Amino acid sequence: MTTEVPSGPVARRLSFLDRFLPVWILIAMSVGLGLGRLLPGLGNALVEVTVTGISLPIALGLLVMMYPVLAKVRYDRLDTVTRDRRLLIPSLVLNWxxxxxxxxxxxxIFLPDLPEYRTGLIIVGLARCIAMVIIWNDLAGGDREAAAVLVALNSVFQVLAFSLLGWFYLSALPGWLGLEQATLDVSVWEIARSMLIFLGIPLLAGFLTRHLGEKAKGRTWYEAELLPRIGPFALYGLLFTIIVLFALQGDAIISQPLDVARIALPLLMYFALMWAGSMVTGRAVGLDYPKAATLAFTAGGNNFELAIAVAIATFGATSGQALAGVVGPLIEVPVLISLVYVALAARRFFPQPAPAVGPAVSPEGNARV
Known part of the structure; x- marks a missing residue:
């Protein structure tokens, strides 16, 4: 048995990279927008670099981003999360x-006269978050094991329900309400493939890294020595992904500011309402802060990579639907990184969890003291 040290809110202090993360994100967004503006053909070139329909640059960035965080998950604790109905049931209701x-x-309400953008936003709403939420949750001091379970659960539901919900919200429900209808032609296999790539690969890699690392040298070495070495790659992957996403339609975003603003307004309201409502729900059902934060970030974020891939495959890379998908992370990234700080400030309103064991490690892999 290895010697472990307590962790918790008192032990968590933001590292240098954490403290200035909004600066790095703003720089990455600016670089992406600048590249998209200066090189108008870059977006189409990035879209064309695909593997079985998945954008290779986006996939690479997300895999690099998610792997270090999933390598931090203590997989031997997942059973305690799967038994927690106070977490699982609200998560399913909020997400789906x-x-x-x-x-x-x-x-x-906000885009009744812009059907392409409206359809793009509805697609964003159907794609529940499985990627960047891992980063936001970790920065906010959320429960890593709970996050791993919830994103896995969202992935299963996404495969089973995405096409059905797309039909319901784009065709059936608008028809019942006398509104304009749209169609979404996407197969279950396409959704499953996206889940396997964006979650399955880093989840398997993270599990194997922890299992083999602890088996070889023990948990203390794994968390004190190995995680700090691989941890910074989460930030590198995040910034690379942001650059690629913003470069995809940098020219369109800059040349159509009014359209972007109209798309942004409902997204701002959506992220704020979902996150705040989820935090209040977590507090109401008696969750401690780490699990409530995990509930809020998994419900408040969206799977933009899936939404963009579906929009591009169905409507084209230069379509309004694709633009709405790209504007999603344009709004989500700064909003959710801001909500990380709101969440940290709100910890005092939650019951304090029993002290966990093991060295607390920041999203960059640095042990917090």
Whole structure:
């Protein structure tokens, strides 16, 4: 048995990279927008670099981003999360009932005359977050094991329900309400393939890294020595992904500021309402802060890589639907990084969890003291 040290809110202090993360993100966004503007053909070139329909640069960035965080998960504790109905049931309701319905309503309220953008936003609402939420949750001091379970659960539901929900919110429900209808032609296999690539690969790599590392040298060495070495790659992958995403339609974003603003407004309301409502829900059902934060970030974020891939495959890389998908992370990234600080400030309103064991490690892999 290895010697372990307590962790918790007192032990968590943001490292240098954490403290200035908004600066790095703003720089990455600016670089991406600048590249997209200066090189108008770059977006199409990035889209064309695909593997079985998945953008290779985006896939590479997300895999590098998610692997270090998933390598930190203590997989021997997942069973305690799967038994927690106070967490799982609200998560399913918020992600698969409240979230899609809320963005459907906001899209129709704010974009009744712009069907392409409206459809793009509805697609964003159907794609529940499985990637960047790992980073936001870790920065906010959320429960890593809970995050791993919830993103895995979202992945399963995404494969089973995405096409059905797409039909419901784009065709059936608008038809019942006398509104304009749209179609979404995407197969279950396409969704499953996206889940396997964006979650399956880094999840397997993270599990094997921890299992083999602890088996070889023990948990203390693994968390004190190995994680700090691989941890910074989460930030590198995040910034690279942001640059690629913003470069995809940098020219369109800069040349159509009014359209971007109209798309941004319902997204701002969506992220704020989903996150705040989820935090309040977590507090109401008696979750401690780490699990409530995980509930909020997994419900408040969206799977933009899937939404963009579906929009591009169905409507084209230069379509309004694709632009709406790209504007998603344009709004989500700064909003959710801001909400990380709001969440940290809100910790005092939650019951304190029992002290965990093991060295606390920042998203960059630095042990917090």
């Amino acid at each position: 009932i409240v979230g899609p319905a809320l963005l459907f309503a906001l899209a129709w």
